[in-house]
Amino acid sequence: MGRIVGxxxxxxxxxxxxxxxxxxxxxxxxxxxxxxxxxxVVSLDPxxxxxxxxxARRRLLTQPERxxxxxxxLMGRGPADVQSELKLFPFxxxxxxxxxxxxxxxxxxxxxxxxxxxxxRELKNWAEAYFGEIVDRAVITVPAYFNDPQRQATKDAGxxxxxxxxxxxxxxxxAALAYGLxxxxxxxxxxxxxxxGTFDISILKLISTSDGDxxxxxxxxxxxxxxxxDIDNLLQAFVHEQILRxxxxxxxxxxxxxxxxxxxxxxxxxxxxxxxxxTLRFPLPNRKVFIHEFTRGALEALIHPVxxxxxxxxxxxxxxxxxxxxxxxxxxxxxxxxxxxxxxxxVQEYFDRKPHTELNPDEVVALGAAVQANILANGVxxxxxxxxxxxxxxxxxxxxxxxxxxxxxxxxxxxxQELYTTGVDNQTGIDIHVLQGERELAKDCRSLAxxxxxxxxxxxxxxxxxxxxxxxxxxxxxxxxKDLRTGTEHSIEVQPSYGLNDSDIERMLEESIEYAExxxxxxxxxxxxxxxxxxxxxTEKALANPNAANLAAPERAKIDLCVAALKEATQGSDYxxxxxxxxxxxQATEHLAELLMNSALQSALEGKRLAEV
Amino acid sequence: MASxxxxxxxxxxxxxCHERTVGTHFCSSCGKVLQVAEHSDYFAMFEMPRKLWxxxxxxxxxxxxxxxxxxxxxxxxATAEEREISLKRSSELNDAYRTLKDPVARVEYLLxxxxxxxxxxxxxxxxxxxxxxxxxxNESLDELREAKSSGADTGSLKRRLExxxxxxxxxxxxxxxxxQNAAREWxxxxxxxxxxxxxxTLMSKLNELLNRRSYIRNLVVxxxxxxx
Numbered sequence: 001m002g003r004i005v006g007x008x009x010x011x012x013x014x015x016x017x018x019x020x021x022x023x024x025x026x027x028x029x030x031x032x033x034x035x036x037x038x039x040x041v042v043s044l045d046p047x048x049x050x051x052x053x054x055x056a057r058r059r060l061l062t063q064p065e066r067x068x069x070x071x072x073x074l075m076g077r078g079p080a081d082v083q084s085e086l087k088l089f090p091f092x093x094x095x096x097x098x099x100x101x102x103x104x105x106x107x108x109x110x111x112x113x114x115x116x117x118x119x120x121r122e123l124k125n126w127a128e129a130y131f132g133e134i135v136d137r138a139v140i141t142v143p144a145y146f147n148d149p150q151r152q153a154t155k156d157a158g159x160x161x162x163x164x165x166x167x168x169x170x171x172x173x174x175a176a177l178a179y180g181l182x183x184x185x186x187x188x189x190x191x192x193x194x195x196x197g198t199f200d201i202s203i204l205k206l207i208s209t210s211d212g213d214x215x216x217x218x219x220x221x222x223x224x225x226x227x228x229x230d231i232d233n234l235l236q237a238f239v240h241e242q243i244l245r246x247x248x249x250x251x252x253x254x255x256x257x258x259x260x261x262x263x264x265x266x267x268x269x270x271x272x273x274x275x276x277x278x279t280l281r282f283p284l285p286n287r288k289v290f291i292h293e294f295t296r297g298a299l300e301a302l303i304h305p306v307x308x309x310x311x312x313x314x315x316x317x318x319x320x321x322x323x324x325x326x327x328x329x330x331x332x333x334x335x336x337x338x339x340x341x342x343x344x345x346x347v348q349e350y351f352d353r354k355p356h357t358e359l360n361p362d363e364v365v366a367l368g369a370a371v372q373a374n375i376l377a378n379g380v381x382x383x384x385x386x387x388x389x390x391x392x393x394x395x396x397x398x399x400x401x402x403x404x405x406x407x408x409x410x411x412x413x414x415x416x417q418e419l420y421t422t423g424v425d426n427q428t429g430i431d432i433h434v435l436q437g438e439r440e441l442a443k444d445c446r447s448l449a450x451x452x453x454x455x456x457x458x459x460x461x462x463x464x465x466x467x468x469x470x471x472x473x474x475x476x477x478x479x480x481x482k483d484l485r486t487g488t489e490h491s492i493e494v495q496p497s498y499g500l501n502d503s504d505i506e507r508m509l510e511e512s513i514e515y516a517e518x519x520x521x522x523x524x525x526x527x528x529x530x531x532x533x534x535x536x537x538x539t540e541k542a543l544a545n546p547n548a549a550n551l552a553a554p555e556r557a558k559i560d561l562c563v564a565a566l567k568e569a570t571q572g573s574d575y576x577x578x579x580x581x582x583x584x585x586x587q588a589t590e591h592l593a594e595l596l597m598n599s600a601l602q603s604a605l606e607g608k609r610l611a612e613v
Numbered sequence: 614m615a616s617x618x619x620x621x622x623x624x625x626x627x628x629x630c631h632e633r634t635v636g637t638h639f640c641s642s643c644g645k646v647l648q649v650a651e652h653s654d655y656f657a658m659f660e661m662p663r664k665l666w667x668x669x670x671x672x673x674x675x676x677x678x679x680x681x682x683x684x685x686x687x688x689x690x691a692t693a694e695e696r697e698i699s700l701k702r703s704s705e706l707n708d709a710y711r712t713l714k715d716p717v718a719r720v721e722y723l724l725x726x727x728x729x730x731x732x733x734x735x736x737x738x739x740x741x742x743x744x745x746x747x748x749x750x751n752e753s754l755d756e757l758r759e760a761k762s763s764g765a766d767t768g769s770l771k772r773r774l775e776x777x778x779x780x781x782x783x784x785x786x787x788x789x790x791x792x793q794n795a796a797r798e799w800x801x802x803x804x805x806x807x808x809x810x811x812x813x814t815l816m817s818k819l820n821e822l823l824n825r826r827s828y829i830r831n832l833v834v835x836x837x838x839x840x841x
Contacts, residue, residue, distance in 0.1 A: 166689065211681045376689045384681055410711055413685060413704035470704055473685045 002134035004166070004377045005029075005127050006174070006369025008141045009116060009154065011072040011227060012196030012336065013037040015366035016123040018131075019374035026178060026370035028363050029130045031122075037362060038126070040196075042118045043067035044105035052122035060259050064090060066106040070229055073197050074101055074112040075157075076150030085225070088233050090259075113153045117160035124161060138163045139373040141365050143198040144170035145222030145313075145390045147436050148448050148477050155474065166376045168474040171195070172202035173217055173387050174368025175334040178359060180206060180215060180383075187329030188218075190318075192347050192355070193365075194310060195335040197227040201314045203321040203328070212382030219320035219409045220390045221313035228337035231303045235265045238302060239280070243290055257285065272296050273339050300342045307346050314350065320409050331355040336362050386411050389471050396433035396442040405469060408438065415470040419484075426457040432467060434477065451492055453481055524575035532570045532578055535585060539563060542592055547599040555591055562588045625650055628698065638683060638702065646683065646699045654726060655709035663723055664803050665796035667713060676710045717826065720796065720819055729816040730823075740825050743784070750777050750832065757839055771840060778836045781829055788826045795819050 006026070008015045015036055017028045028036035033054055043056035044066045051059065059067045073085055079093060079101055086093065094102040094109045102109040120140070127135045140163075142154050151168055158165035172191035179189075186206050193200040200222040207214040239261060240251050251258045264282055271278045272294060282290040318325060331347060333355045338344065347355050359367070375383060388409045394402035395418060405416035420430050430453040437445030455463045464484040471477055479492040539559065542548060551559075566581035627634045630643035637660060640647055656663045659675050681687075683706050688699040712718045724730035739747045757770045799815050801807075807815075 207677065209677055209681075211678070214677055214680070216677075375686055379687065379690070384684060384686065386680060386684070407711075411707040413700055414707050414711070415701070415704040416708070470700070472700060473703075 002136035003127065003131050004137040004139075004373045005123075005135055006139045006141070006169075006366055006371070006373040007120060007123055008171070008174075008366035008369060009072070009119065009157070010040055010195055010365075011070050011198060011229065012040060013362060014040050014119050014123060015363060016127050017363070017366040017370035018127065019370045026367040026374075028366055029123075029127050031126045032129075036366075038119065038123060039069070040072065040119050041067060041069045042071065042105070042115050044108055046106065050118050052118050061256060061263070063106075064256055064259055065092065065104075068103055068105060068115060070197055071103070071112050071115045073225065073229075074103070075116065076147065076153035077101065077112075089229075113157040114160060116154070116157035120157055120161035120163060124163060136162070136164060137166050137373075137377070139167045139169055139369045139376065140165055141171045141174050141369045142168050142475075143195070143222060143224055144172050144193075144200040144202050144220040145198070145224050146475070147224075147391055147446050148475070149446070150224065151475050155476065165474075167372060168476070169369055169372050169385070170200070170202065170217070170220065170387055170390075170475075171198075171365045172200045172220070172334060173204070173215065173385060174366075174372065175332060175359075175364045176202070176204050176206075176215055176368065177371045177383075177385065178364045178368035179332050179356060180213065188321075188323065188327060189330045189332060190314075190328045190351065191332045191334055192310070192314065192338065193222075193334040194337040194343060195227050196337070197225065197229045199223045199226040199310050199313065201310075201317045203317050203323065212384065214384050214386060216386045216411075217388045217409075218323075219317045220388055221317040221320070222390065223309065223313060226306065226309055228335075230306050231269065231337065231340075232262060232266055234302050234306065235269060235299075236262055239265065239282075239290070239292070242292060243284065247284055247286060247288060247290065249284055249286065268294060269299065270339075272299050273341055296341065303340070303342065307340075307343055310343075311346070311350065325351045328353070333357050334361050334364055387473070387475075388412060389414060389475055391436045391446075392438055393448075393469060393471065393477070394435045394437070394442075394445065395469075396435060400442045402435055402437075402440060402442050402445055406471060410471075412471050412475060413473055415468060418467050418469075420453060420463075420465045420467060422455055422458070422460050422463050425460050427460065428455055428457055429453060430455060430465065434469060434479065448477055449479065449492075451479070454490075455483075525573045525578065528575040528578035528582070529570045532566055532582055535582055536563060536566060539585065539589055539592075542589065542596055545596055545599075547595050548592060550595055551592060555588075558588045559585070559592065628694070638679065645695065646688070646702055648698045649701045649705050653705060655712055655722060658706065658709045659713065661713075662803060663727075664800045665716075665720060665723060666800050667719065669714065672710070672713060676706070679706050716796075717792075717823070720792065720823060723799075724816060724820055724823070727816060729813070729820060740828065743829075746777075746780070747832065750774075750781070750836070753777065754835065754839055774836055774840055778833060778840070781833050781836070785826065785829050785833060788822060788829060792819070792822045792826065795822055 003018070006017045008017075015028050015038065017026050019025070020027050030036050031038055031053065035054070038053040039057040041053065041056040041060060043051040043059040043063060045051055046066070056067055057069070060069060068091065070089055073089065074082055074091065078099055082091070082093070082101065085091065092104040094104050100111060102111055103115060120138075124135050138158060140154055140158055142151055146154070154168060155165050172193045175193060176189055176191050186208060189204045189206060191200070191202045191204065193202075200220065202220040203218045205216045205218055207216060236258070240258075243249050243251065251261070261282060264280060268278050268280055275296075277293055277295045279291060279293045284290055318328075328351055331351045331353050333344065333347065338357070338361050344355065344357070371383070372385060375381070375385075389406065389412050390408060392404045392408045393406040393416070394404045397403045405418060406414050420432070422430065432451055432453060433442060433447065434449045435442055435445035436448050439445050453465050453467070455465060466482045466484055468480045468482070469477060470480075481490045481492055482488070483490075543559070562581065562585040566578070566585050569578045569581040572578075625634055625647060626632070627640040627643060627645065628648050629645040630640060632640065632642040634640045634642060634647065636647060637658065638647060639645065654663075659672065661667070683699065683703045685696070685700055685703055688696045691699065712722045721730060753770060753774050757767060757774060760767045760770055795815065795818050799819065802811055802815055
């Protein structure tokens with residue numbers, strides 16, 4: 001068995017880490033450039049090879065149509081879900097995507113898990129080069145607020161990258177693990193994690209027991225579409241508008257110029273965390289230079305709405321943990337965006353506590369993933385993680401309402417049983433619709449799975465089918481059903497309503513369609529052969545009739561030829577060919593049929609005549 | 614503390630060594646994690662009698678102890694079968710803890726396993742003594758919805774509803790108090806090995822209180838929603 005690593009598959013950057021056996025501390029693995037950050041950017045080279053990381057990031061400027069960033073935003077989502085993203089991000093979705101998103105890179109299309117798998121494979125390569133050993137297992141982190149399809153898509157990406165995904169760990173929880181190892185913290189900890197594209201808040205309780213330390217997540221909340229990207233979008237929109245006004249240049253939002261400006265603005269944003277003012281000088285196509293002085297105050301005014309949006313989940317998570325801000329002992333900041341002074345200030349004021357920033361906010365999640373990877377590889381020793389499901393699990397009931405069966409913030413694994421019966425006699429199916437979310441109506445929740453329970457025919461109300469929903473330690477749903485009368489168990493293949501992005505599943509789907517076509521062809525061939533046989537028999541019989549002697553020699557030869565050809569065609573499986581030969585023979589025997597018909601008619605008339613006599 | 618009700622775990626044959634086992638979570642002969650029984654009992658999982666007063670610190674301690682042993686992290690290198698069994702047991706432990714730590718869910722669960730939980734018609738009906746107030750409340754809610762859709766002033770209506778909300782929240786606390794008292798009576802009956810008839814009476818009382826509580830809670834939630 002190969003090595004095991006922890007991977008932070010981030011919106012902006014991804015990292016890989018391992019637990020150093022000597023020091024007992026987790027460590028991030030650098031790539032060829034020496035940096036531990038692998039930009040989550042993928043580019044398809046015109047020669048067909050895949051380029052990942054920093055070299056791909058440079059291609060955002062030179063080959064934007066072959067390059068993609070922030071693909072995490074598309075994970076586990078359907079085309080209809082991402083319409084708003086498309087206005088802000090240069091994603092080129094293949095219009096013929098159907099219910100699975102396909103992203104266009106140059107002349108090829110890829111599903112989001114495939115693109116993520118390229119990033120994972122790159123990190124796997126980094127680690128293998130570093131160890132000089134095979135890496136085949138990983139713990140991958142996901143935003144705590146990721147729903148089931150988003151988690152499933154991440155797991156699929158791991159599989160596609162040739163990694164056995166031992167566990168998906170929530171990012172803030174991973175950060176808490178890394179900090180716990182580092183700081184020996186105790187008590188209640190709030191982890192505020194603002195990454196490139198996602199925001200999470202988790203409240204944990206760190207408990208020392210005689211067995212070891214338990215990290216128990218009390219509650220989690222967040223927004224899977226809120227992050228540093230949003231700050232960049234605000235800045236970009238602001239500057240686009242300025243340039244439109246002063247220079248009448250309307251940026252195509254996703255062109256090379258826009259990418260170049262975005263890069264400048266991100267650098268400017270980073271500088272404003274250190275200094276109070278920065279001047280942007282951006283050369284325009286009209287040979288002028290756009291100059292604008294940004295102060296930290298102006299930036300903060302611009303991004304205030306983003307920071308405010310993060311506070312809504314923070315308050316909800318605290319309420320769910322039955323805590324007041326002052327009852328939180330420690331606050332930890334995670335994610336590159338938390339370097340922003342406004343965010344640090346806002347969090348510090350709310351909790352009235354200086355937040356921890358000792359560990360590199362870019363690395364801390366990967367470090368925690370490495371800690372959990374080590375636990376899973378070597379067995380639980382002195383540390384245990386108890387995480388929760390971020391969203392309530394429900395089943396659609398009468399009238400489109402949702403009955404919650406596993407409430408949000410339940411410790412996972414968690415399960416629920418529901419009993420079903422039939423409403424009418426001999427009903428053979430019961431439709432079940434499983435959803436995730438906090439809203440009351442099914443249409444407002446995330447549809448996870450729809451399936452039909454097969455029931456043997458029986459009087460209404462007699463069947464008793466127990467459906468068991470189980471959320472595993474990865475936060476992924478499993479469904480099974482049991483017929484309580486017979487005791488037979490059925491496992492139910494849960495096919496997510498969207499997010500079916502696994503290329504394997506797609507291939508299976510394609511195969512099933514091919515198979516279906518094959519089945520059709522076979523059925524047609526069987527029918528055609530049967531028809532051919534009856535025509536061949538009829539022809540044989542007709543030729544044996546004395547009247548057939550009246551056929552001209554070439555006619556007779558033509559019929560013999562067609563009979564031979566049809567016989568040959570029935571040996572094959574091409575139903576179209578059989579049909580063609582049937583038609584040929586029918587045509588060739590037209591005259592023969594007439595002859596026989598006339599003689600039959602004649603004898604019939606003669607008979608009649610005879611009878612009349 | 615004496616309890617007449619035995620803590621029962623249904624007898625089980627171990628999936629691994631096929632011995633009859635007396636363990637709660639692990640086989641008493643081979644030590645493997647046990648599969649979840651057909652009719653398991655959350656109280657028995659925690660080796661507690663079926664009583665309604667639960668010492669929270671002890672419950673949490675037991676939960677954490679069991680989590681150390683039952684969490685899926687412990688079974689990463691086990692066979693697929695054992696992993697599957699442990700996953701179910703681990704989720705059942707979490708389900709049990711979630712249920713028992715919530716005082717209302719605990720009563721509901723007790724009544725369910727005692728076969729005494731009756732929901733349905735009684736749950737939807739207003740308790741007779743509340744009929745008049747519920748009627749008034751529903752009227753005010755209708756008026757508020759109308760006023761909202763026609764854009765009329767909602768100030769006084771909202772104040773009236775806020776007063777009603779406070780009133781019903783008070784009633785909710787009352788029911789909670791009654792529920793606590795009834796729970797105490799139940800525990801006493803268990804301790805004194807009360808006869809089945811007396812237990813049945815107590816259960817139907819608990820059941821009725823739960824239905825009343827759920828009814829009032831729904832009212833409060835509905836009012837809160839309109840006032841948001």
